[in-house]
Amino acid sequence: MARGSTRPTSRDVAQAAGVSQAAVSLVLGDKWRGRVSAATAERVREAARDLGYRPNLAARNLRLGRxxxxxxxxxxxxxxxxxxxxxxxxxxxxxxxxxxxxxxxxxxxxxxxxxxxxxxxxxxxxxxxxxxxxxxxxxxxxxxxxxxxxxxxxxxxxxxxxxxDIADGVRQVAEHLLSLGHRRFLHLAADVPSWTFEVRSRELASRLAGVPGTSVSTARSPISIEGAVPAAQAALSAPGPRPTAVVCDDDLLAAGVYKAARQLGLRIPDDLSVTGLDDLALATAIDPELTTVRLDAxxxxxxxxxxxxxxxEGREPEGGDIPVRLVERGSTAPPR
Amino acid sequence: MARGSTRPTSRDVAQAAGVSQAAVSLVLGDKWRGRVSAATAERVREAARDLGYRPNLAARNLRLGRxxxxxxxxxxxxxxxxxxxxxxxxxxxxxxxxxxxxxxxxxxxxxxxxxxxxxxxxxxxxxxxxxxxxxxxxxxxxxxxxxxxxxxxxxxxxxxxxxxDIADGVRQVAEHLLSLGHRRFLHLAADVPSWTFEVRSRELASRLAGVPGTSVSTARSPISIEGAVPAAQAALSAPGPRPTAVVCDDDLLAAGVYKAARQLGLRIPDDLSVTGLDDLALATAIDPELTTVRLDAxxxxxxxxxxxxxxxEGREPEGGDIPVRLVERGSTAPPR
DNA sequence: CGCCCTAGGTTTTACGTATAACGTGCGCTT
DNA sequence: AAGCGCACGTTATACGTAAAACCTAGGGCG
The missing domain is CATH 3.40.50.2300 (Response regulator)
Known part of the structure; x- marks a missing residue:
């Protein structure tokens, strides 16, 4: 409707309402009580609505410094x-x-x-x-x-x-697999340098350290389904006794293990137990459904x-890790 | 290092370099040729670097109006x-x-x-x-x-x-399934009002219209794996002859069909062919891998x-739809 | 009656940047 | 020798908003 192609400013609103720009700012900023009469405030709001006024955020940000x-x-x-x-x-x-x-x-x-x-x-x-x-x-x-x-x-x-509380999640996974009877583990780890992945390795090793007869090997992979397939395939066909359980740093990696297992003729969970971490939608889309750690994103x-x-605001942030929870599904079973 | 807690402005840089704020703006905006000597320009850049100057975007946006x-x-x-x-x-x-x-x-x-x-x-x-x-x-x-x-x-x-070019994608799907011999179709459609989904329905119907003996029923579902399961289950166990192929508006819906089929004891692709649309990573993670239409996102x-x-810039945008391509995988086969 | 307080505004300023408009010397041309 | 343009700047202004500082009339109060 407006002839001018530029957006209306608070000054235009002021003119339309017959007040000063400052009054507009007060009204629209909801700081008008005791400074502007209710009637005038309403006139300003109406003018703003009529003109389709929207404050210029760049100007506001500049003014307020935030x-x-x-x-x-x-x-x-x-x-x-x-x-x-x-x-x-x-x-x-x-x-x-x-x-x-x-x-x-x-x-x-x-x-x-x-x-x-x-x-x-x-x-x-x-x-x-x-x-x-x-x-x-x-x-x-x-x-x-x-x-x-x-x-x-x-x-x-x-x-x-x-x-x-990833460490606790890993503990729950280890507990679950140990209680099923697994002893030979493969840790399929994310190929990304980050504390959160270091925790997974450390915690798995530390939980298994106390249990005699256990072993864990590690393979690294980029975090994607396709990326995990070769890494899993290599690790699962390496010489020596095959691991009976694969602990993955992420559900995507677990999906890659599924593909690798199919290509090697291994059946999940009969020949191989697999666990993930995240509980993505993917986890229940694959067959068997994935035992994984649910993170509340x-x-x-x-x-x-x-x-x-x-x-x-200068306050102290709330402390404490966010709890996570193992979700047991069909991808884990006792080793044969 | 700086005592003051506020960020340095172009004026601070100017002072440090012994020039005016305008000169700083010219140099840093790379508009200084013929206006400022190379030596001065270098001094300004150095001062800016030393102070860790970053322009205030709110101010720039306000000034430039973009x-x-x-x-x-x-x-x-x-x-x-x-x-x-x-x-x-x-x-x-x-x-x-x-x-x-x-x-x-x-x-x-x-x-x-x-x-x-x-x-x-x-x-x-x-x-x-x-x-x-x-x-x-x-x-x-x-x-x-x-x-x-x-x-x-x-x-x-x-x-x-x-x-x-979704219409072409749907045509390719229909062509593929027809040439395999399918005649009874289920269209698992997205439960979202959007032109892009209307196109799928319209194009499927129009492609099948010319072929005698074909039928297509439609079920609607929210776009998620879990959301699709009940819809697919209901449609696949409805009275009357079961469709032999399910055309899904999205790969996620197709994954839901996989789950429903498992629960109904139907095997893919022997008892049921399934197609998707998107070619997500999911498509090759599920077993059998999904025949789908690849979109170049x-x-x-x-x-x-x-x-x-x-x-x-006031130019005319490039026209023409973006081509898409059917990717044939294991989820489609001739009906038994 | 003199004064102050309050309601209801307005005027003015600042935020930091980009740039148009405006100097100034100096060397070169004619 | 007068002038003129170029190299190298500076000064001033505008963008749109929020809010501090200021103004004015009227009423209440001592």
């Missing part, structure tokens, strides 16, 4: 896990008038792209997964309020951390966002 | 498909100095949340999937440059569209971004 926008840095977008993290963080953020912008460290784009160049929005703070290794150095350089997800609490140099995101809000 | 930031609106984050779209769009955007912000219309957050409140960044334009129905009305209201993904070219009211995202750039 953006109510937070960056969530994730390693990649291809798993539903981080989708859940985003959903949870976004929900909490919305409750506090914040927005969340996603920075998936994109595969195929140059290695060290600057997240802050990509998310052109100015930022109040950052939540970063420890898996997004490339981005981390850039983040440190910004000196922004930072919350790390699944990162070494000791090595985070003061940044707040929110962690899943949304709660993870919520806690991350809450921690960041706490940091922004 | 943000080089684009919003990508997707229905949800849970499928790797839109992850690919994001990756492609992001790559092209980066080549042109743009950033992409993601707005996944989040499940579980109130129904009609305003994407522009969530992405607090000001925006130059929007790329929106036609599946993100809730968000669309809000987008229209903004009068921002808009590119629609997989949307009715006729009904898009002037907005540019970039489409996958990254190319889709790239084309979407290119179209938006064209709109922003």
């Amino acid at each position: 953006t109510r926008t937070v960056l969530l840095v994730v390693p990649a977008l291809t798993t539903e896990f981080f989708a859940g993290v985003y959903t949870g963080a976004s929900r909490v953020a919305a409750e506090h008038g914040f927005g969340v912008v996603l920075y998936p460290s994109p595969e195929g784009i140059g290695p060290a792209r600057d997240p802050f160049a990509s998310a052109q929005a100015a930022l109040d703070g950052v939540i970063a997964s420890s898996m997004a290794a490339d981005a981390l150095t850039a983040i440190r350089g910004e000196a922004l309020p930072l919350v790390m997800l699944d990162s070494d609490p000791a090595g985070s140099l003061g940044a707040a951390t929110v962690n899943l 949304e709660l993870f995101g919520e806690r991350g966002m809450r921690a960041l809000l706490a940091v922004l | 943000t080089r930031t684009v919003l990508l609106v997707v229905p949800a984050l849970t499928t790797e498909f839109f992850a690919g779209v994001y990756t492609g769009a992001s790559r092209v955007a980066a080549e042109h100095g743009f950033g992409v912000v993601l707005y996944p219309s989040p499940e579980g957050i109130g129904p009609a949340r305003d994407p522009f409140a969530s992405a607090q960044a000001a925006l130059d334009g929007v790329i929106a999937s036609s599946m993100a129905a809730d968000a669309l009305t809000a987008i229209r209201g903004e009068a921002l440059p808009l590119v629609m993904l997989d949307s009715d070219p006729a009904g898009s009211l002037g907005a540019a569209t970039v489409n996958l 990254e190319l889709f995202g790239e084309r979407g971004m290119r179209a938006l750039l064209a709109v922003l």
Whole structure:
């Protein structure tokens, strides 16, 4: 309708309502009580509605020196896990008038792209997964309020951390497989340098250390179904007695083990027990359904966002790891 | 190091380099040739580096009236498909100095949340999937440059569209199943009102219309593995002759059909052929591997971004649908 | 009656950047 | 020798908003 192609500003609203720009700002910012009469306030709101006024966020951000926008840095977008993290963080953020912008460290784009160049929005703070290794150095350089997800609490140099109790998950897996009678394990580990994966290896080894007659070999693989197939195939056809159970760092790796097993003629769970970690939708789509550790991704995101809000407000973030739970399904059975 | 807690501004850099703020802006904006001596330019750059200067994006956006930031609106984050779209769009955007912000219309957050409140960044334009129905009305209201993904070219009211050639994909599926000898079909359709799904139904019906002795029934399901199971189960155990082939609107639905078939004691592909659409990683993780239509999600995202750039620059967006391709795998065979 | 307080505004300023408009010397041309 | 353009800058201004500081009239109170 408007002739001019530019968007209406608060000044246009002021003119339409017959008041000053300051009055518009007060009314629309809900700070008018005792400063503007109810009638005038209503006139301003009406004018704003008529003109389709939307505040210019760049101007507001500049004025206020903050953006109510937070960056969530994730390693990649291809798993539903981080989708859940985003959903949870976004929900909490919305409750506090914040927005969340996603920075998936994109595969195929140059290695060290600057997240802050990509998310052109100015930022109040950052939540970063420890898996997004490339981005981390850039983040440190910004000196922004930072919350790390699944990162070494000791090595985070003061940044707040929110962690899943992965160690407990691995303990539950080990317990379950030991009680079924397994003794020879293969640990199919993620090929990504990150504290959260180191924990898995360490905890598995430590849990098995006390049990006589156990052995565990390790293979490494990129985190994808197709990527895991060759690694699993090699490890399962290596000389010497074959492992009877494969503990995977991730459900995707477990799906790769299924494929490898099919190609080797091994049947799950009769010839081989398999466990995953995540409980993706995939876990119940494959046959047999996967015994895995359920991670509550949304709660993870919520806690991350809450921690960041706490940091922004100078409070102490809530402590304590997020509990996880073994889900027993058809991919594990006693060894033959 | 710096005592003051606030970030250095271009004025601080100017002072450190002994020049005016304008000179800093010229040098750092790479517009200094013929205006500033090489020596001075170097001094400015050095000062900026020493102070760790980063331009305030809010101020720049306000000044320039544009943000080089684009919003990508997707229905949800849970499928790797839109992850690919994001990756492609992001790559092209980066080549042109743009950033992409993601707005996944989040499940579980109130129904009609305003994407522009969530992405607090000001925006130059929007790329929106036609599946993100809730968000669309809000987008229209903004009068921002808009590119629609997989949307009715006729009904898009002037907005540019970039489409996958889904109709051709469905034709290839129908052709494949007909040539195997199938005549009774079940169409497991997505329970989402969107042009891209209407196309699937229409095209399937139209392709089968010319072939005598064919029949197709339709069942609807939400787009998720678990959601598809009851719908598939009901449709496959309905009275009357059972369909010999199930055409699914999405790979996730196909995975649900696998589960339903297992529970009904039907074997794939002996008792039932199944096809999907997307070619997710899931497609080769399930057994038998899924015959499906491969969509090039990254190319889709790239084309979407290119179209938006064209709109922003007043050019005509490139036309033509993106080709898709049937991938024959183990889930389809002649009916018994 | 003089004063202050309050309601109901307005004027002004600052946020940090990009750039248009405006100097200034100096060397070169004619 | 007058002038003119070029090299090298600087000064001033605008973007749109939020909010501090300021103004004014009227009523209540001592």
